[in-house]
Amino acid sequence: MKFYLSFLFVFFAAFLEADNWWIFFNDKSCSKEIKLAEKSIERRLKQNILFDDYDLPVCLDYVNILKEHDLIIRHHSRWFNAVSVSLSSLDILDSLLVYDFIKDIRPVVKIEIKKDTLLTNKTLDYSHYSRISNILEYGPSFNQINMLGGVDLHNLGFFGSDMTIAVFDAGFFGVQTLPIFQSLWDNNQIIDMYDFVDNDNDVFGGSTHGTMVLSTMAGDMADSLIGVAPEANYMLFRTEDSASETLIEEDNWAAAAEYADSVGVHIINSSLGYTILYDDTLNSHSYTDMDGNSTIITVAADLAASKGILVVNSAGNSGNNDWYYIGAPADGDSVLAIGAVNNAGEIASFSSRGPSYDGRVKPNVCAQGVNTIVADMDSTIRVANGTSFSSPLIA
Known part of the structure; x- marks a missing residue:
C-alpha cells in the first residue's frame, strides 16, 4: 500500500502542483469525548438524531505528529477524519508514508465559481407596491x-x-x-x-x-x-x-x-x-x-x-x-x-x-x-x- 501511495505522489507531482492536501486517518482511537454546544445537542434531540463516530474529533495525537513536519494545519475535519494541510514541498509527502495511522492523502480540490451577473442601476419605482393589510413596509x-x-x-x-x-x-x-x-x-x-x-x-x-x-x-x-x-x-x-x-x-x-x-x-x-x-x-x-x-x-x-x-x-x-x-x-x-x-x-x-x-x-x-x-x-x-x-x- 505504501509503495502504491508513493507511486501516486510521483504521478501527482508530474501533473499537478498542489499546495494543500487532505490527510485522512485510519481511526479515532484516541478520541473519546464529543464536543458540541448545548444548542447543537438540543437541535439533534428535537429531531431524534443519534450521536455517532462522525461527532468525535480527530485524534490529536496524530495531528501533533504531523506538526513535527514542515507543514501547516489548515482545518480539522471530524466528519472526514482528516486534516487539510499546506505543504512547502511535495517531498514532505514521502516523509508521511511511514505512519500507519494515515489512510490516504490527496489534493484539496480547487473549485470554479459561476458568478452572478452584475448589479444594475435600474431606477426603482416604489409607487405600485401595495402595503394594504401588511404590517411591514416592503x-x-x-x-x-x-x-x-x-x-x-x-x-x-x-x-x-x-x-x-x-x-x-x-x-x-x-x-x-x-x-x-x-x-x-x-x-x-x-x-x-x-x-x-x-x-x-x-x-x-x-x-x-x-x-x-x-x-x-x-x-x-x-x-x-x-x-x-x-x-x-x-x-x-x-x-x-x-x-x-x-x-x-x-x-x-x-x-x-x-x-x-x-x-x-x-x-x-x-x-x-x-x-x-x-x-x-x-x-x-x-x-x-x-x-x-x-x-x-x-x-x-x-x-x-x-x-x-x-x-x-x-x-x-x-x-x-x-x-x-x-x-x-x-x-x-x-x-x-x-x-x-x-x-x-x-x-x-x-x-x-x-x-x-x-x-x-x-x-x-x-x-x-x-x-x-x-x-x-x-x-x-x-x-x-x-x-x-x-x-x-x-x-
Missing part, C-alpha cells in the same frame, strides 16, 4: 417575498425569531456599519463570525457578495428592502477567497459546515454554486460527478443535513453556458437546491439545470433571482441577478 422587495408566501407569514408574526442561520459567502463588506443592518447589531442578532479563508474573525472584507445575500434575509429598511427573516440570529462565515477570482478550496466550506453543526445552527445558506476545475486527465471532474457522492463539499453538505441542519444552496448560474447543470453541493440528495425565476415565476435562462447525474430532480424549488432587490455596499437599493439571491429567499 417597498420594491414586496414581490420577492410575497411570491413565496412570506408576506402572509410576516402578517402572522413569523419573522425567523429563535432560528440561527449560518451564511457562507465570500465576505460581508460594510455589514458592521450599514444602516440596513443596524437592527441586527442593536438586537445582538449577529452572534458569531469567522473567516475560514484567513483563519481570523474579520469577515467584513473580501467581497460585497455576502452583504447583498444577507440583505435579502435580514435587511430592515422600510419602504426599500425588508428581509425574509429579519428577526433570526445570524452567523457570518467567509468560506470563499474572492481575490483568487474563480477558485475556492473545498476544505474551507467543509470546515464551516462542521463548525456550524457544533454550535447549533438550524439553517445554512450557501449562495455558492461550484463546478470542478482541472484540465488534466488525472484529476478532471465533469457532470458525472454531480451525483451527490463525489465531491467533498457535497458529502459535507449531506452530513450537515444528517445532523439536523437545513442546507439551502444556490443551484448555480450555468444554465446558458457550456456547463449547464447544477454544481456542488446543490447535487446533494439532502441539499435543497434553489433555482432562479423572474418576478412572474418564469425560469431564468442562466439558472443551472438538473437533473443530478444520477437522475434526481434538481433544482428542488425556485425563488426570484432576476431583478432581486438587494442592498449594495453603501446601502443603495439595487437589483441583481443570480441564484445567489434566490437561495437566501428560501432559507
Whole structure:
C-alpha cells in the first residue's frame, strides 16, 4: 500500500502542483469525548438524531505528529477524519508514508465559481407596491417575498425569531456599519463570525457578495428592502477567497459546515454554486460527478443535513453556458437546491439545470433571482441577478 501511495505522489507531482492536501486517518482511537454546544445537542434531540463516530474529533495525537513536519494545519475535519494541510514541498509527502495511522492523502480540490451577473442601476419605482393589510413596509422587495408566501407569514408574526442561520459567502463588506443592518447589531442578532479563508474573525472584507445575500434575509429598511427573516440570529462565515477570482478550496466550506453543526445552527445558506476545475486527465471532474457522492463539499453538505441542519444552496448560474447543470453541493440528495425565476415565476435562462447525474430532480424549488432587490455596499437599493439571491429567499 505504501509503495502504491508513493507511486501516486510521483504521478501527482508530474501533473499537478498542489499546495494543500487532505490527510485522512485510519481511526479515532484516541478520541473519546464529543464536543458540541448545548444548542447543537438540543437541535439533534428535537429531531431524534443519534450521536455517532462522525461527532468525535480527530485524534490529536496524530495531528501533533504531523506538526513535527514542515507543514501547516489548515482545518480539522471530524466528519472526514482528516486534516487539510499546506505543504512547502511535495517531498514532505514521502516523509508521511511511514505512519500507519494515515489512510490516504490527496489534493484539496480547487473549485470554479459561476458568478452572478452584475448589479444594475435600474431606477426603482416604489409607487405600485401595495402595503394594504401588511404590517411591514416592503417597498420594491414586496414581490420577492410575497411570491413565496412570506408576506402572509410576516402578517402572522413569523419573522425567523429563535432560528440561527449560518451564511457562507465570500465576505460581508460594510455589514458592521450599514444602516440596513443596524437592527441586527442593536438586537445582538449577529452572534458569531469567522473567516475560514484567513483563519481570523474579520469577515467584513473580501467581497460585497455576502452583504447583498444577507440583505435579502435580514435587511430592515422600510419602504426599500425588508428581509425574509429579519428577526433570526445570524452567523457570518467567509468560506470563499474572492481575490483568487474563480477558485475556492473545498476544505474551507467543509470546515464551516462542521463548525456550524457544533454550535447549533438550524439553517445554512450557501449562495455558492461550484463546478470542478482541472484540465488534466488525472484529476478532471465533469457532470458525472454531480451525483451527490463525489465531491467533498457535497458529502459535507449531506452530513450537515444528517445532523439536523437545513442546507439551502444556490443551484448555480450555468444554465446558458457550456456547463449547464447544477454544481456542488446543490447535487446533494439532502441539499435543497434553489433555482432562479423572474418576478412572474418564469425560469431564468442562466439558472443551472438538473437533473443530478444520477437522475434526481434538481433544482428542488425556485425563488426570484432576476431583478432581486438587494442592498449594495453603501446601502443603495439595487437589483441583481443570480441564484445567489434566490437561495437566501428560501432559507
